[in-house]
Amino acid sequence: MANPPIENRRIVYAKRPEGKPTADCFRLETVPVDVPGIGQVLVRNDVLSVDPYIRMRMEAVDSYAPVMTIGELLVGRTVGQVVESHDAAFEVGDWVVGRLGWQDYSVASPKDLQKVTQGTAPLTAYLGSLGSTGITAWVGLMEFGRPKPGETVLVSAASGAVGSVVGQLARRLGCHVVGIAGGAHKCEVVKSDFHFDDCLDYKSATFDDDLRRALPRGADVYFDNVGGRITDTVLPLLNLFARVPLCGLVSQYNSVEPYRIRNYREVFNKRVTIRGFVLSDHRDLWPAATQDLMKAYADGQLHYRESIAEGLENAPAAFIDMLDGANIGKQLVRLRPAAATTTPRDAS
Numbered sequence: 443m444a445n446p447p448i449e450n451r452r453i454v455y456a457k458r459p460e461g462k463p464t465a466d467c468f469r470l471e472t473v474p475v476d477v478p479g480i481g482q483v484l485v486r487n488d489v490l491s492v493d494p495y496i497r498m499r500m501e502a503v504d505s506y507a508p509v510m511t512i513g514e515l516l517v518g519r520t521v522g523q524v525v526e527s528h529d530a531a532f533e534v535g536d537w538v539v540g541r542l543g544w545q546d547y548s549v550a551s552p553k554d555l556q557k558v559t560q561g562t563a564p565l566t567a568y569l570g571s572l573g574s575t576g577i578t579a580w581v582g583l584m585e586f587g588r589p590k591p592g593e594t595v596l597v598s599a600a601s602g603a604v605g606s607v608v609g610q611l612a613r614r615l616g617c618h619v620v621g622i623a624g625g626a627h628k629c630e631v632v633k634s635d636f637h638f639d640d641c642l643d644y645k646s647a648t649f650d651d652d653l654r655r656a657l658p659r660g661a662d663v664y665f666d667n668v669g670g671r672i673t674d675t676v677l678p679l680l681n682l683f684a685r686v687p688l689c690g691l692v693s694q695y696n697s698v699e700p701y702r703i704r705n706y707r708e709v710f711n712k713r714v715t716i717r718g719f720v721l722s723d724h725r726d727l728w729p730a731a732t733q734d735l736m737k738a739y740a741d742g743q744l745h746y747r748e749s750i751a752e753g754l755e756n757a758p759a760a761f762i763d764m765l766d767g768a769n770i771g772k773q774l775v776r777l778r779p780a781a782a783t784t785t786p787r788d789a790s
């Protein structure tokens with residue numbers, strides 16, 4: 443390597459938010475690049491994934507993940523290129539995915555990296571549909587939703603990274619798939635790009651009636667990404683022995699007061715199974731999930747979109763706006779000008 447990098451820009455957690463995070467909850471710092479030791483590599487991060495769970499980690503109490511401390515580097519997966527290697531398994535130029543944080547350069551150990559190659563799919567897909575996002579959708583649906591052909595699967599945050607994959611996997615299994623998303627445009631995208639049978643706009647004044655009409659035979663699986671009022675509206679529409687993989691509660695992450703569910707008795711009446719799950723508990727399923735997602739993609743049955751912000755300095759805004767619903771598909775941030783990560787075919 444001709445000129446080793448000297449400076450590393452990174453974003454750290456600066457202030458606990460009250461409700462919606464603001465720009466001053468984050469701080470951009472310039473620090474010396476860490477020096478990789480024996481058995482380590484230095485990675486230049488190209489594209490960063492920003493994810494809703496970070497908001498939970500900004501709370502004052504632990505969720506399933508520990509609370510972040512002020513001054514801590516923001517966590518997030520990146521795709522990047524090895525620029526210095528002190529491990530025989532990695533060469534300069536290798537592309538890797540890892541949880542390397544909101545920063546330009548990261549020192550990493552090989553056990554924390556996955557090598558990815560160009561060709562099958564654009565590299566950014568390994569941060570989304572073909573990576574942990576897709577695996578989350580697969581684990582929740584297949585392990586806890588267990589849909590059967592002909593059943594109705596309802597998905598909230600349907601235009602988002604996880605939700606869009608869930609619906610396509612369910613369609614592939616022969617299910618009738620209905621999405622819920624914010625706004626008429628997003629609902630159109632859910633139907634046209636992700637091939638859901640139907641999609642309802644939860645921001646519409648007629649949402650409750652629309653949803654009831656769209657589910658004349660009820661729902662057998664409700665893949666819940668949002669919680670709150672939407673889940674409350676859905677509960678009476680669930681069928682006997684319905685399954686609810688509870689993937690996240692994004693409608694609640696910025697809330698100061700949690701929404702109180704009123705229709706909980708429906709869970710008892712219909713003998714519904716609600717199963718919260720966290721991806722990291724199910725590593726045994728990752729290989730099967732990855733294989734199936736790759737097959738769905740190769741067969742043209744898994745389409746994806748990405749919303750890409752430009753520049754590390756814009757990562758906080760991309761995160762804040764994503765929690766507000768600005769994204770369609772996976773929210774990413776490009777840290778340096780597009781190179782070999784390639785422009786994905788569906789980038790928006």
Ligand SMILES: NC(=O)c1ccc[n+]([C@@H]2O[C@H](COP(=O)([O-])OP(=O)(O)OC[C@H]3O[C@@H](n4cnc5c(N)ncnc54)[C@H](OP(=O)(O)O)[C@@H]3O)[C@@H](O)[C@H]2O)c1
Nearest residue numbers: 599602603604623624667689690691692693719720721767
């Ligand atoms: N369990 C796990 O291991 C795991 C792993 C990854 C992700 N997750 C969870 O999966 C969910 C989706 O994550 P993602 O990465 O795919 O994000 P995403 O859906 O791509 O983006 C977040 C979306 O949430 C929706 N949203 C925001 N506020 C809302 C509200 N008040 N009511 C309804 N929808 C709202 C927005 O869409 P609209 O415009 O439609 O409102 C926004 O686009 C999150 O709850 C996340 O925490 C869980």
